[in-house]
Every structure is written in structure tokens, then in C-alpha cells.
Amino acid sequence: MRILVVDDDYVSRVKLSKLLSALGHCDASPNGDIALRLFESAYTEGTPYGLVTMDIEMPDINGKEVVARMRELEKSWEIAPKSAAKILMVTANTAVKEVFSSYDDGCDDYVMKPIKPDDLERTLTKMGIRT
Amino acid sequence: MGGTIGFESHLGQGSKFWFVLPFAVCDSAEDAHALADDRGEWKSSRSACPSCPILLVEDYLPNQEVARMHLEGAGYAVDIAGDGVAALEHCEAKEYSLVLMDIQMPVMDGYEATRRLRRRSGWTESVVILGLSANADEKSRLECLAAGMNGLVTKPLRREAFLREVAQRLSGPPKECDCVQHTPQREPAPLPMDYPLAVEEFAGDKPLLDSVVVGFLATARKQLGDMKRFISTGDAAAIGREAHKIKGASANLTAMPLSEAAEVVEESGKSGNLQGIHDLFARLEKELNRLDAFVNNEYRK
Numbered sequence: 001m002r003i004l005v006v007d008d009d010y011v012s013r014v015k016l017s018k019l020l021s022a023l024g025h026c027d028a029s030p031n032g033d034i035a036l037r038l039f040e041s042a043y044t045e046g047t048p049y050g051l052v053t054m055d056i057e058m059p060d061i062n063g064k065e066v067v068a069r070m071r072e073l074e075k076s077w078e079i080a081p082k083s084a085a086k087i088l089m090v091t092a093n094t095a096v097k098e099v100f101s102s103y104d105d106g107c108d109d110y111v112m113k114p115i116k117p118d119d120l121e122r123t124l125t126k127m128g129i130r131t
Numbered sequence: 132m133g134g135t136i137g138f139e140s141h142l143g144q145g146s147k148f149w150f151v152l153p154f155a156v157c158d159s160a161e162d163a164h165a166l167a168d169d170r171g172e173w174k175s176s177r178s179a180c181p182s183c184p185i186l187l188v189e190d191y192l193p194n195q196e197v198a199r200m201h202l203e204g205a206g207y208a209v210d211i212a213g214d215g216v217a218a219l220e221h222c223e224a225k226e227y228s229l230v231l232m233d234i235q236m237p238v239m240d241g242y243e244a245t246r247r248l249r250r251r252s253g254w255t256e257s258v259v260i261l262g263l264s265a266n267a268d269e270k271s272r273l274e275c276l277a278a279g280m281n282g283l284v285t286k287p288l289r290r291e292a293f294l295r296e297v298a299q300r301l302s303g304p305p306k307e308c309d310c311v312q313h314t315p316q317r318e319p320a321p322l323p324m325d326y327p328l329a330v331e332e333f334a335g336d337k338p339l340l341d342s343v344v345v346g347f348l349a350t351a352r353k354q355l356g357d358m359k360r361f362i363s364t365g366d367a368a369a370i371g372r373e374a375h376k377i378k379g380a381s382a383n384l385t386a387m388p389l390s391e392a393a394e395v396v397e398e399s400g401k402s403g404n405l406q407g408i409h410d411l412f413a414r415l416e417k418e419l420n421r422l423d424a425f426v427n428n429e430y431r432k
Contacts, residue, residue, distance in 0.1 A: 012380070
């Protein structure tokens with residue numbers, strides 16, 4: 001499985017990539033723009049991402065907006081819902097409301113920052129991604 | 132029990148019933164007995180040094196100046212803290228004869244600061260803490276007592292009544308401080324990071340963790356430089372943004388003291404109120420230095 005880690009914080013990017021590297025090959029993006037380009041090229045190459053982790057507060061495009069655009073791209077590629085990428089929101093925002101609305105906006109689940117390996121593993125299992 | 136009860140009712144809207152009971156938090160049965168016969172006032176088991184300076188905790192500059200003018204005019208030495216967190220830091224660094232605590236403040240309010248001071252062991256358990264509030268009603272007074280204060284002084288301050296209250300609490304006019312060499316008891320500061328836990332959280336990859344930490348320290352150092360500029364130009368939003376990044380990254384490295392120091396700066400930046408930002412920033416810088424020294428001395432030999 002190909003995995004895309006999107007986070008403007010270098011520490012989070014490295015930590016998530018390290019923890020997810022057991023599941024497949026990880027690419028990482030420090031912002032929304034590069035993330036969208038990687039998302040498109042992975043599809044064009046015929047190896048779309050199976051899992052995307054998405055930070056919310058980023059300097060260029062808000063993570064929720066990036067997710068919405070990824071879902072639009074999938075729609076334009078006529079990807080069946082069961083083959084769509086699993087998207088995991090990674091947020092430091094303790095405002096539950098914010099998290100829940102992102103959950104409705106095309107995300108499959110979320111984990112809180114700081115990233116705890118146990119929590120990540122539990123959530124991935126819940127999402128049906130084997131760990 | 133020295134409490135109050137009351138209600139407010141609005142036709143067609145509903146009613147609010149409330150009561151206030153002053154309770155103190157006890158750590159031992161002995162404390163509980165000591166407080167049992169107390170009528171809501173915090174019981175001083177020993178009096179704090181009467182000739183130490185007074186700590187004034189107040190976020191609003193004009194109020195700071197008025198109180199300072201009255202106190203210094205009467206011969207008291209005064210230190211000023213701009214919010215509850217700064218007050219806790221001042222009290223860690225030295226002993227005061229009396230703490231004057233504003234209630235509504237950014238970052239940490241007077242109730243919470245008082246509760247935390249009372250929970251600490253040492254002189255803050257028994258020092259007289261007087262609340263400063265514009266609300267003179269019984270409910271406000273009792274809420275102050277419930278938080279662990281000894282009383283309430285109402286604002287605006289009236290010079291004579293204010294100084295009378297202070298002198299009574301200190302049992303006399305200001306004296307020369309004879310305990311300059313006094314070193315308060317300090318709890319050992321927590322380690323700057325939980326290194327073994329961090330290694331575990333990076334899936335056991337110590338070289339990777341070390342390289343991330345080095346990268347983080349360099350980035351954070353640069354961010355602090357940027358924040359200094361934002362402080363001088365008063366760009367609160369930018370300060371909040373940078374502090375937010377440091378908070379998140381350091382928490383991911385298990386560097387919680389730094390993350391917490393950054394969180395306080397972030398809140399101050401996001402609220403737009405930069406009162407006391409210099410103290411908060413100094414704490415952030417101190418924690419970053421501590422982490423740097425810790426990592427370089429303990430783990431990267």
C-alpha cells in the first residue's frame with residue numbers, strides 16, 4: 001500500500017512516516033499543494049494512495065479543504081467508494097466540533113496530536129487497515 | 132457553614148438557583164481538622180515573612196499602576212505579575228509577605244492561580260492572598276474564599292481602606308526585609324523530555340529520533356528569533372502561530388515542559404492580549420535551552 005503523510009510540522013511528518021512504514025511505502029508532504037500533486041500523480045502512475053494522514057492547520061490550504069479536493073478528484077476518476085483512499089485526520093485541535101465536522105467532510109477517522117503509537121494503531125485497526 | 136444561597140427568576144424564561152459553600156482542599160486529616168473550626172477563611176498555619184515584598188497580580192496596566200503607587204507610597208516593596216502563570220513563577224522564585232490577586236486575567240485567572248498556590252507545599256500554603264475584584268457582592272467574596280483566598284478587596288481601590296487592609300494583614304507597617312537570603316523550597320523541575328518514551332514512540336529508531344531532535348532544536352531556535360521580532364511589532368497572531376508549531380512538535384518529541392510553555396504563549400497570541408508576553412516568552416526560551424542542554428549532555432555524546 002502507498003501512504004501519504006501530510007503535515008507542515010517536520011517532527012510529525014517523520015514520526016508518522018516511521019510508524020506507518022511497516023504498512024507500506026510512505027511519501028510525505030509539508031503542505032496541501034504538494035499533497036494534491038502527489039495524490040494526482042500516484043493515481044496517474046496506477047498506484048493510488050491507500051491511506052492519507054492529514055494535518056488541519058497548514059500554511060497554504062487547510063487540511064479539510066485538501067481532503068475535499070481529494071474526494072472531488074476521486075469522484076472525477078470515478079473511483080468506487082470501497083476503493084477510495086482512507087483518510088485519517090491528525091489534529092491538535094481539542095475542539096470536538098471541529099473534529100466531527102472534518103469527519104463528515106470525507107475523512108474516515110481522526111487521531112489527536114501528539115501522536116501516540118497505541119492510539120494510531122487502534123484507530124487504523126478500527127478503519128480496517130491492518131497493522 | 133458560612134455559605135450563601137439565592138435565586139434569580141425571569142418570567143417565561145426560567146429560574147436559576149445557586150449556592151456557594153467555601154471549601155478548602157485538604158491533603159491530610161490534620162489539615163482537615165485545622166480547617167474544621169475555620170469560618171471560611173483560609174487558616175494560616177504559620178505567618179509568611181512579614182517584611183518580604185508584596186506580589187501584585189494584575190493584568191490591567193492602569194490598575195497595576197494605581198495599586199503600585201499606593202503600596203510603594205506607603206513604603207512597601209512590590210513585584211508585579213501580569214497573569215496567573217506569571218504569579219506562579221514569581222512565587223517559585225521568591226517569597227512574598229502578601230499576594231494581591233486580580234480575579235479576571237488572561238492565561239490563568241486568579242481563582243486557578245490561588246488554588247495552585249495553595250496546593251504547593253511551602254510558604255504559599257499559608258501566605259495571605261487577597262482577591263481584587265470590581266464585584267463587591269457576597270457571592271464574589273465567597274467564591275474567593277472557596278478558591279483559597281483570605282478575603283476580597285474591591286476595586287476601584289480607595290487608598291486609605293486599601294492600605295489599612297494591607298497593614299492589618301501584615302500586622303503592621305512595612306519593615307526592612309531580613310530574609311533576603313531565604314531560599315524557597317523548590318520542587319525539582321521535570322525532565323525536559325521523556326527520552327526513553329520518545330525512542331519508543333519513534334518505533335525504537337534512536338538515530339532517527341536524534342536527527343529529528345537536532346532538526347527541531349534548530350527550527351525552534353529560528354522560530355524564537357522570529358517571535359522576538361513579532362513581539363516588538365506587536366503581531367499577536369504571528370506569535371500565536373509560531374508558538375502553536377512549537378507546541379505540537381515538542382509534544383511529539385515528549386518534550387512536555389517546552390510544549391506547555393509554548394501553549395501559554397500561543398493562548399496569549401491568539402487572544403490578542405500581549406500583556407505579560409515578555410515573561411511568557413522568557414519561560415519558553417528557558418525551556419528550549421533546558422531541552423537543548425539536556426539532549427546534548429545526556430544523549431548525544
